[in-house]
Amino acid sequence: MGIISSNKSIGGITTIPCRGSLNVTIGMTAAPDIVSNPTDIVLILDRSGSMAGQPLTDLKSGVDTFIDIIAGATGGAPDQIGSGSHIGIVSFDGTATQDTGLITSVATLKAAAGALVADGSTNHGDAFTQATNLLSGSTNNRVMVMFTDGVTTAGPDPAHIAAAARAMGITIYVIGLIGDTGIDENALRDWATDPDITHVAIAPTSAELDQIFADLAANITVPGATNIVINEALNPDFVITGTPVASVGTISLLTGTSFRWSIDQLGATATESATVTFPIQHIADTTGTKNVDQALTYTDTEGNAVTFGNPAVFVSCEPTFPADVCPEPVNVTVEGCEDFVEFDASDLTLEDTGRILQLDVNLLNICPGRRVALAVVLTEVENGVTVPRGMKTFTIPAHTRQTCSDVLVTCIRFILPDDGREPCAERELQAKFMAHYIDNDFSCCPAAVVAAQE
Missing domain, CATH: 2.60.40 (Immunoglobulin-like)
Known part of the structure; x- marks a missing residue:
């Protein structure tokens, strides 16, 4: 599967004062190749009333893109998902429905997504239950991709059902659309597999959905990564104030604003996550919205294309x-190895x-x-x-x-x-x-x- 998710976070902080500080986390998750490690994926799709109009249209486009990428990578017959992998669709409003089983037909999957109509309330608990039931008989790697644009308004508490699915070895990704009704980001992080930074994606508008689904599908279809090198260079308005702490690999500090993170391998034999966290401080005197990074690059032997995003924070500096x-200081120079220096500082009137x-x-x-x-x-x-x-x-x-x-x-x-x-x-x-x-x-x-x- 390769690098199946990647992200960079500043913990939801939107504003800091001049010379303020915050913590930055870079994270990614890798998994083995989907061809040699077949995977069953359930797409859990929100069709509640708030999805009406453009959001539902953009969701269907993102789902079609996801299915096409998986099908192309698994090398099945035309219009089929191959290599023993399957995709199923569960959709929900006030109740959840298994719109398909775990199948390989691209046309059937797209038709099921295309038939969704937005209406009703939002029952995340039933959606997780139906997805768990769909995956319960699978012997492949098992993945859920939950998409939602709202908070739970019907049904049981989804947190316990999602936790039970994770305990069964199911990996849960959550894609949240902020939408018109708002979204409980803490709930999404509670449902998803850890670490949150690699398993939760938040889309401010539905226009971002196609790219989010495409990135997730593309990363699922490539093999685990080896010889990973990540070079982080901060915006010069910030400085690193503590040693970066990595869960995997080694850190080499390059300057006060940059470091290199090296990992021998990640996700080569099983799904594996890695994070690095480090504190930074604003050191400039200017006000405005500032991106954390000047540059952040990723390379590995397999050629995985990985992006982390570049979070921004508003810095408020009062004029x-x-x-x-x-007063201007008087400069005194002491030459090397001089034990005694006599210097005339001129006259100073003691007022x-x-x-x-x-x-x-x-x-x-x-x-x-x-x-x-x-x-x-x-x-x-x-x-x-x-x-x-x-x-x-x-x-x-x-x-x-x-x-x-x-x-x-x-x-x-x-x-x-x-x-x-x-x-x-x-x-x-x-x-x-x-x-x-x-x-x-x-x-x-x-x-x-x-x-x-x-």
Whole structure:
């Protein structure tokens, strides 16, 4: 069967803050050649009311593609699945039906899928029961491919029935279409064979179904993989922050953003899965939707064509404006093997002993393309009397985000000399902030001209 599924996941995370972290998992499953290891496959197809229209049309196209690829790879007579393998179809709405037995006729299978009509509720439990019954007498490798676009609305809890099928040695793949009614992704992962990353595929729209079915069928028909090499290179906006952990094979770190995963063989004699998980952190200052990968390549001796997807996450970086900058450092060079160096750092006027107060302020809901005038007034209360300690004003540059956003102004520094106070004495300070837009579309009304009355 070769690499029968592959995927890359960031655990369903859609948004992280600037400099945020997340875990990435790459996974794949391989199985022996379907020609020398005959396989019986049951396609479990959702025909509930929410599948009406284009989703059902796209599902039928994907099923036809799947059947054609299996038939072509098993080398049977024309319009037949060969090499001892079979396909059966179970469809369901409020109840499930065995639309075919485990058969080899391509025409009969396509006709059964083509006759499906969308109507009714969604009974996943009965669907798994009918598929299990269909496979119960098979002595071949056994596979279920469950397709659904909704949550369970009728019948028994499908989780226990799916678990019983897995306990019988049946491999379960689940394809979920998000659709109009939503989908319970956690339930799909609970039904599928582990690891989820290689046995669960989620299609945002029905247009992706044909390719998902084609990829699964194509991978089922090739032999297990040997001498696997996967090269991972992250988007340079991210960095790997921990050692990747692989369930199979070895990891070679190449740089802070790349590594190589090598596996001698996978799925050569039995179905086998492999995963690698690693933590990454965002290190850039830019906001936006960012793909995790810059490049991810796969090679093996058998020439399996394997893709993993490239998940994306939205990184939210608030615009920042540093109000003050630190003084330039004085560079001192120490030559090799020098135990003592004398260096003249020039003159430095010691202004006073005291403290430096650094303030940050978050300007809320600032519209794009508009500068802001900001003032900070610092005072101190001494013996009940408020005395001034400084004032600063800034022009905060306009930000370029698409919507009004908070703008963080950092590093507003005030120097507070001790002026004869005891060292480390407590001081009571007060900071007042004032801000307004600089840019606006206001204009004075033109002078009115009133004609004199005679």
